[in-house]
Amino acid sequence: MTVDEDLVPDVRPEAVPDDAFTVLGRAPGEAPRAQVVAHLTEAARLVRRRDIQMVRAAGLGHIGGEFSVIDILVTLYLAAMNVSPDQLGDPDRDRFILSKGHAAAALYTTLAMAGFLPPEQLGTFMQPMSQLNGHPARTKIAAVEASTGPLGHGLPIAVGTAFAGKLDGSARRTFVVVGDGELQEGSNWEALMTAGNHRLSHLCVIVDRNRLQQGARVADTNDLEPLADKLAAFGMDVVEVDGHDHGALLDAFADVPAASGRPTAVIAHTDKGHPISFMSDNVAWHHKVPSAEQVAQALAELENR
Amino acid sequence: MTVDEDLVPDVRPEAVPDDAFTVLGRAPGEAPRAQVVAHLTEAARLVRRRDIQMVRAAGLGHIGGEFSVIDILVTLYLAAMNVSPDQLGDPDRDRFILSKGHAAAALYTTLAMAGFLPPEQLGTFMQPMSQLNGHPARTKIAAVEASTGPLGHGLPIAVGTAFAGKLDGSARRTFVVVGDGELQEGSNWEALMTAGNHRLSHLCVIVDRNRLQQGARVADTNDLEPLADKLAAFGMDVVEVDGHDHGALLDAFADVPAASGRPTAVIAHTDKGHPISFMSDNVAWHHKVPSAEQVAQALAELENR
Amino acid sequence: MTATIDAGASERVLHDCRDAWVATLVELAEADDRVVAVVNDSVGSSKLGPFAERFPDRLVNVGIAEQDMVGVGAGLANGGKVPFVSAASCFLTARAMEQVKVDAAYSQHHMVLVGQSPGMAYGELGPTHHSIEDLAWLRTIPGLTVAAPCDPAETAQVLRWAAAHDGPVFVRVARMGVPDVVPEGYRFEPGKAVTLREGADVTLVATGIAVSRALDAADVLAAEGVDARVLSMPTVKPLDEAALVAAARETAGIVTVEEALTSGLGGAVAELLVTRQPAPMRFVGVPDTFAPTGSVQWLLEHFGITAAGIAAAARDLLGR
Amino acid sequence: MTATIDAGASERVLHDCRDAWVATLVELAEADDRVVAVVNDSVGSSKLGPFAERFPDRLVNVGIAEQDMVGVGAGLANGGKVPFVSAASCFLTARAMEQVKVDAAYSQHHMVLVGQSPGMAYGELGPTHHSIEDLAWLRTIPGLTVAAPCDPAETAQVLRWAAAHDGPVFVRVARMGVPDVVPEGYRFEPGKAVTLREGADVTLVATGIAVSRALDAADVLAAEGVDARVLSMPTVKPLDEAALVAAARETAGIVTVEEALTSGLGGAVAELLVTRQPAPMRFVGVPDTFAPTGSVQWLLEHFGITAAGIAAAARDLLGR
């Protein structure tokens, strides 16, 4: 199935009634694991709530890929990564780069949830002169480490920053999320080859493996399988996890750097549009903007989880 | 070991005394295999003779990568490929693309050996207004299928022409030679993914696996190993051969299209500068220009083979 | 897909030129089975649905891989096909620049590069998705024809011409709504300006979606007693040198208008005039900056690529 | 590496600016351990040998992968390094164009892009290896400084300035032999022309290796009684607008000279003049064509990028 949808659909901005947003902040450091997972689960629920409202209000966004990546982002920013709003000038902070920059709204909402952005700013998403551009820009938001948008840029940049960390003997880690469709870009394989050969052990490449790209399934466009073999042949330590399981993600991220000394590739199996019944695994929702009724239904489904 | 040599060294053109060149043409079609191999062996010897003289005369060239690829070129043009000078307008002719275009002199001499270029033209190599440019140009020589020079262009083009052949149900085959260092370019992995997924069975990607690139060994720059695993994971049917063994090359090319329906990748194990004692496997000879004495010694070594 | 806007007094129907693009492509493909389309996943944003349905085998989708896309296009040309290589203009040009230079232009392959949704059509998506550089970059590449049609009829004409032209052509296909502009029976010729309005005071030279805006500006100026000539320049390369030199001689100067960096059409005209007929110019387009966030309509207003902005530039040139 | 040529009466020592490049880089790296070099295999042609010996760990060789190279450079900047990203100019620009646009310019990373052996330095290797488009392309990218130093001293100055400048800089480093040009004690400033010779009849504006040729042309013209002003323009972006407007006002016109497509420096000056001070111009450089095979010296003669060619252009402008 292919989609005849437009990258910028014709839905126009509309005020959204209920866009309250509670900033939960980081999961408590010393808490038992179940409590951390509960914190992340609730945070992800709130981030999805706000995200869909932002997309509806802007009349623009990439909701499918946002909902598939939110659990990963929340796990990183609220628990796994060593970075906090008052630590952005610290050279030893962990780095995160959203290579699939079209999921910007998911990043912005997660940054707000983690205290890196004032929640009010979320209301400016895509508005004239807003700092919340359709793709994240490092010149506009302090917490954004790299400007992305064209696919295949974030991973080479992540390799560079991981390389710098290695040169400095720093313990910091670099996490980068790439889309699965994005892995069709050759620049990523250049970067993986470099990372593998230089044994950038503190680099963690997370593949948002939602099996869909813009117009069709990845398998029907230019298939990636056998993906784990490809990544391993390029020198990665490959781990596969359920990308919506916060506990599994926590474990995978805790294992970076891998004992092997190789960079880690986490294939995070996700569903595009997760967990909304009418969006999930449906290619139509790459950048479709939900109607008011669809927003209401999605919010209800989120409530009942 | 790295080399501090220049891409355009300071040796200036010089007349070369003995540049006679015998055009042997195609190996006889119905001849016994031993006779075909003997024909190719002699042709390759003559091509190397002429090549080193051209490089010396021009004061420019990439002799290491030329000597590593000549046996492959000669096997293709004088025996394996279904193409002849009077058949260049035939849509069903086999195609050849030298993606590592810096070995242009090897292609020109082979084309002359196969009757595609008047041998006199070889004397114009790199001279002002010559059609024999430092990298092959399709607008300058009818038998050149694709203009190359920047690494990583020829393979995507080969995928395109193989795709066209598939659309037309043509039996023609497309052969493309890439350097091993060249495989660091991501555009090649984009093209391999496309070829693998579309099962372009009539495409044959030949890797000139001479283990050296411009400044150092491939393994010391950005290693390719495990190369066969990489190629297999991208959907290729992988074959490894001695790239200086005409018989082995003939067999590998005769197996295209592979029974599997996948494109073929031939990893041709070669030596850069083969078979000259002081050049072979020596990274200094990527684009070094031999002195008159070195030319004499190389010619003597070729005589005695 | 069409929309209407209230332009001055009258309601005008606006068209998405991609509809003309796909209709023309299907028509060309029906007449010539060498015609194929090559894309980088963006089947939807290239509006290739109707083509994909009619000719599923002739749609070569290489996935998100623009270098491969242009190289594969060149190879398809080698294999006897007539490829239309279609992608968002920003990625087709910036990401595959060396392939455009080498595989298309230097190689002189018969291939058509179709830059979709150029300029600031992807307004809110930001500068990474704006293709404001394409005209400035591509007009410098030898051997490449660079076209930016101004309405659906001209889009169709350019594509038909490109399909028959044995050489590489870049065509900017607009998604922003434009009214019908070219006259009935119009025939596109590369390097041939279209005089849409005669005038003796100042000349407005525009390309692509800016042409209808230049016409609107001429109306604004006429109301003030300024008689503006309007030239549509469907190809930024080659330029219509004779028409431009004549305009520089016969009117007070030239205002160029484009939805692009002003080094595109503006720069091309400036380079011609200084050597042939020095004359004052004003540039309407995107100045030397990455655009802020905003919709395309907002950005066009922001940069004055509007009837009012063009009229103001003309007034400035005339010292009024 | 130095060579001598017989220029007119006197013997001049010619320098390969890459020697100044690597010496300066080593010096910067000694003073600041954030300085790293990033390359695409071309350690030799970037003349990085001395740096590689002294700082083996700080040489990041990504192999033949220009997109990765620029992205890695941006990441190293994110990681607190000051990367000098060095490659043959043709590949650095064309192959990594989107990375230059997005990762360097739009992102405003503190990084230096070093375009080696630009123009037609790789003469016989052909248009795929010529970087004649770099100035025309890069000068249109917002937020990027584009420099083409004219001799070893200026090369060193530009690199030192770039190392301290918190933003992206592109520097063309010439391999073609050039004599010493800038005066003793010269300090580079971006956007600041250097008046190498006063003159009232016509102005020659040159950049990079063309500067010494413009000076030679002024000698030729002086012998004919033509008093040519010579401006060296070390940055094509930003331009020295004041100096150019003054030259257009005070002399009969401007001849630009560059080892590049004339849409580079020539186009930049033309765009300035038509809006500020319309004046006649002539362009010396590579016209709109891919060059034939030939050595760089032969090609410079072929295209008239020589004292004689420049003088002829000035005469033509003056109608003599």
Ligand SMILES: Cc1ncc(C[n+]2csc(CCOP(=O)(O)OP(=O)(O)O)c2C)c(N)n1
């Ligand atoms: C270089 C480039 N080409 C094309 C696009 C247009 N584009 C935006 S999103 C997308 C699909 C991405 O698919 P995937 O990486 O799988 O992301 P996800 O499924 O997580 O949304 C495409 C083709 C782009 N942003 N960049």
Ligand SMILES: Cc1ncc(C[n+]2csc(CCOP(=O)(O)OP(=O)(O)O)c2C)c(N)n1
């Ligand atoms: C895009 C690009 N980057 C850099 C170069 C410069 N270059 C020419 S040959 C070469 C080394 C190629 O090595 P390999 O592919 O192994 O070829 P071989 O050993 O057969 O000569 C390099 C880096 C180039 N031609 N194209």
Ligand SMILES: [Mg+2]
């Ligand atoms: Mg996906």
Ligand SMILES: [Mg+2]
């Ligand atoms: Mg090699």
